[in-house]
Amino acid sequence: MDNITHTLAGALIGQMGLKRRSRFAMAACLLGANAPDIDVFAPLIMPVEGIAFHRGPTHAIFGWPILAAAIVAILWLVNRIWPGKSDTLPFRAGALFVVTFLAVLTHPFLDWLTTYAIAIFSPASWRWYSGNAIFIIDWVYWLLMIPAVIWSGRRWKVGAAKPGQPAQIAGLLMLAYIGLNLAESMWVENRTRDALRGRGIEATIIVPSPPPFAFWRRSIAWRSADRFGYGEFDFRHGLRIDTESMPLGLDDPRLEQALKRDPHLRGFYSWSRMPIVVVDRGRAYLGDQRYNGRGFGRSHFLVPLDSPSSRE
16 A cells, blocks of 8 residues: 555554553554555665565564564653653553554555555565455545544544544444455455356466456456456446456566576566566567556556666
């Protein structure tokens, strides 16, 4: 997800009441909700490719407690340097760790719900997992969280009864919205698998992807051992699977040669859950089927297989 959504999620759980658990608890919610994305800086200090490392170890179960502990340690140091006033909430390290850990958890959960996937067990395993239920930037999230965060914040400020209730209600509505979208994606995936089997095709992976605004629709990408294709679903027209399919192209000798010499392309290939080789005007590109649409030129996720020095 985008970091505005992650920040709003941290603010939401803080306004639910977690911000009253310790001094700096609200700051911990905001920092924890964004902390896993610290991996975007990894290529600056580590020999890793950003696209392959992002949503890896810092988004995985082994990284969650480490991130939470690091944030608590930083806030403990801040508390030591700038002690609070007499009416300031006391600094409770244990409670703050729990709050921070919950905030950190919101990040991989929201990322998993998209099609971009996370390697939840990395670095032990680099298998990627995704819920395929929510678009990468979701307007419903914002519609629910922004008013709730503001409303609860004002209620806390004036000392109203049950100040966290608007945030709590918004949280429940978000969970219901997520649950419905997960159920729809699972249903579309199962129906697509059955429809393909009726054509004698055994799918190895099916990704039903919601479009940017119409969250109730799904664009479907499927692949078998040697071919790939697309489909669509909406409640008006039902499930529609394209009759044509295309070869994956992964046996193209240019791919093997490019993987040997180009570390960026190896990183892309490692990250891609649905790699394909697309040929346009004699030039071959490595792409990801999830973001390539139904035709060439619709994706930013295309890496040329020729030498890096001759790339456009």
